Amino acid sequence: MSKQRTTPAGGMETAFGFRKVEAGEKQGLVNDVFHRVARRYDLMNDLMSGGLHRLWKNGMVAWLSPSKRPGYNVLDVAGGTGDIAFRIVEASGGNADVTVLDINGSMLSVGRERAEKGGLLGNLTFVEANAEELPFGACSFDAYTIAFGIRNVPRIEKALKEANRVLRPGGRFLCLEFSDLDMPFLDRAYEAWSFHMIPRIGEVVTGDGEPYRYLVESIRRFPNQENFATMIRQAGFSRVTWRDYSGGIAALHSGWKI
Template sequence: MSEQRTTAHGGMETSYGFRQVGEHEKQRLVNDVFHRVANRYDLMNDLMSGGLHRLWKDAMISWLNPPKRPGWRALDVAGGTGDIAFRILEASRENAQVTVLDINGSMLGVGRDRAARAHPGAAIDFVEANAEELPFEDSIFDAYTIAFGIRNVPHIDRALAEAFRVLRPGGRFLCLEFSQVEMPLLDKVYEAWSFQAIPRIGNAVAGDGEPYRYLVESIRKFPNQENFAAMIRRAGFERVTWRNYSGGIAALHSGWKL
């Protein structure tokens, strides 16, 4: 089992889990994973985090602290099913304008259905597009959020550059992602759970363990907290910091366009 994480200088472009693939092949393979798990996405995150992803997402929105005034705009990338967008709407008392962007139409379909039920009439729209080439003008969003999605983007540096471009001066970047466990013993327990249990449970529950195997492997390949922070700084963000959750199973990175 390969455990080598990619660095701040890249490597995720050709990493499909532990497999090396062509640079133009990864996006297709990742798209296929999310077409297959779209209807069970929350279940997938429950399996991979023991249900803790819900608390981490709540903490993300608490740190973002969306204002309760009209006109504040947020872009949630790789958020097709709406988990983060709905939390932003609720925290802002539906004053925020939220755009959900995802490259995967199946994920967006789940989000649109959920929005129609939970937030009819709210200022939320869904856009199918690539995080590496955002279809928006410069400097129009107050916040850019992405949760458990950045490691699935082939060219992370391009996505970060696009995040910086579309944010207004004073805008906030927040990224929640599985990261490197920094607590002794917990890292061994989490590794055993991830590589031995999750694909088997995915196969039993969803009838398909392969997508879960890729997702577990992609976590292990993703840069650690400091290396990812270096990538965010390189994109132009300032005051870059992060908070670890559950011993580093997940990390929330923050940066500002100043």
């Protein structure tokens, strides 16, 4: 399952799934994918992962252990629908202020609607912007989180450096992403499920299976756990480590700005 994976040297900026595209072309293609899936994004996450993504996200926020002091500021990148942001606010006892940043306006619209229904708008700010060029000053946040979004960023190295820039000294970086499963027999079943069933489910639920073919292929292109940890270190983070979930189907990487 690792044959297609990218190394720390890069390559994701021209990889749209297994297809190679021109430099600068990927972002528009990715934006189109998420415009098409925004309204069914959370439902499809449940169907694709059998609900496991909820446990992984809970684990992410538990490891972050948000401070319950007023003024604790978190930047949640590629967090349009609010899944991580809502959990952080709850875990902080309602004291955390979370900026939800996403490049895709359709995803942000879903997040705003959910926040309004949940009475959380007072804790949240929604910003449409690019992870590669964050519209914030240096040392602005106590934590930076990103869940299942960084593999869709064309220039991951630049996004990681931006994450380091906007964090305060002592700030925490956490990234939850699909990763490299290394379990005999289970990997074959996972491969079959991913490439044959997920696009079919996407077609039934959303009427369009193509975005899910891209999403599955993008998972296979993303660097494995060690290579991604190397990229995080190269961006200036210290004490970089990770935790595997479900045998490595997903991995949660952590780093600190010292």
